[in-house]
Amino acid sequence: MTKSIKKREYEAELPCTLTKKERLEYADKLGEAAKAVSNATKDKKGAAAKLKSVQADHEQLSTIVSSGVVYRMVTVREEVDLDAGKKLHIRTDTGEITYEGELTDADRQSSLLGGES
Numbered sequence: 001m002t003k004s005i006k007k008r009e010y011e012a013e014l015p016c017t018l019t020k021k022e023r024l025e026y027a028d029k030l031g032e033a034a035k036a037v038s039n040a041t042k043d044k045k046g047a048a049a050k051l052k053s054v055q056a057d058h059e060q061l062s063t064i065v066s067s068g069v070v071y072r073m074v075t076v077r078e079e080v081d082l083d084a085g086k087k088l089h090i091r092t093d094t095g096e097i098t099y100e101g102e103l104t105d106a107d108r109q110s111s112l113l114g115g116e117s
Helices: 020-042 047-067 105-112
Strands: 005-017 069-081 086-091 097-102
Touching: 020 047, 047 069
Parallel strands: none
Antiparallel strands: 005 069, 069 086, 086 097
């Protein structure tokens, strides 16, 4: 019996753990954002929109620094094993399996119609 495995790659935005250097870089940006929030708060003229923008940046950077994780576009390889009826999604940067499950009817239909291999 021949094993029938179809593979394709696609891009997905996935969480990526920051290196120590990246975390320090984001911490620097967070400090700059905190300063911008402070300055925007002091400048009352036309500051409402700017304040909202810098507060959003500050919040986003704060989350990144505290969690040590940032979402980035990552190439993911999908492997469809028609014989076993299984599907895997594997990050190409770390080899981590991000999804493992049964084939859907749509997966089977796509492979019958000559989907990507």
